[in-house]
Amino acid sequence: MSGTVIETRALGKVYSPGTPAEVVALRDVDMRIDAGELVSIMGPSGSGKSTLMNLIGCLDTPSSGQYLCKGVDVATLDAEQRARLRLDTIGFVFQGFNLLSRMSALENVAMPMGYAGVPRPERLRRAREALDSVGLAAREGHRPSELSGGQQQRVAIARALVNRPALLLADEPTGALDSHTGEEILGLFKRLQAAGQTVVLITHDPGVAEHCDRVLEMHDGALHEQARAMAGGRP
Known part of the structure; x- marks a missing residue:
């Protein structure tokens, strides 16, 4: 995958x-994130x-400026079209995991494909593939209560993928985890990036940002890019 995934102009x-x-x-946020980047x-x-996360996640609409998601001007879409763009283009990972307690790991991961109209056999095949990609192939039958916090977050990442x-798009993805498990999850994001996935982490934690290629800082509604690469990012 190549090209620009996110571009905002005076948003x-x-x-x-x-x-x-x-x-x-x-206030007048200009931002560009290209395919394959890991950005905080x-x-x-x-x-x-x-607020910026909600806009780039197509969960809200801007008051001014322009947002292009994979080249599509989101302002030109109606609510149904935005929902479809969100489903097809953006995977969300939340601090609280947001897994359904009555469902197994496999069922939780397969659920978004139901909304996309994917037939059940294909849903299960792809859900198993996604669980395997995050190292949880052996836990597909476990419910969230039978998994550790780190395992639950891996299920949530598999569901997003x-x-x-x-x-x-990950909102404080290590906030509910201990430091060791958080490092493991950040390592997983880096492996996903190495495989070509574009990842944006929303965080208040400089330790999380250190794992990223680029760090964009928000202050009073304005966006500033750090002048130097963070440790663990690109030189």
């Missing part, structure tokens, strides 16, 4: 515009990183 987001409660969450978007609470997205 802005204002909540409750024109009212006393108006909040400018994003870092910043403290209130910096705008969650199963529709073969152009972008893997």
Whole structure:
């Protein structure tokens, strides 16, 4: 896979515009992320990183500017088309795993393909392949309560990968894990990148950002790129 996955041009987001409660969450954000990059978007609470994540994840729409996802201007899409773009192009990984407790690991991973209309035999085949790619082939029949936190996050990553997205978008993916398990998950992201996957990590933790090629920092709704490569990233 090659080309630009994410491009924003003067992207802005204002909540409750024109009212006393108006909040400018994003200010003229210009950003480009190419296929195969491992990038972190870092910043403290209130910096705008969650708002930016929601926009690039097609979970919200900007107030101004332009967002191109795989060359598609998201503003030209209606709600159904945005949902389809999200399903086909973006895989989400969350801090809290968001696995369904009554389902096995295999069923959790296969679930997004049901929404995509993939036949059941193909869903199961691809779910097993995704679990194998994160080292959990032997745990496919286990429910979340029977898995460690790190294993649950691996299931969540496999679920995010199963529709073969152009972008893997991870929100604080190590926040609920101990430091050793967090390092293992970050190592998994680096292996996925080495295989060609584009990965964006949303984090407040500089230790997570150190594993990335590029670090984009949010401050008061504005985006700044660090001038130097982080340790573990590209020289």
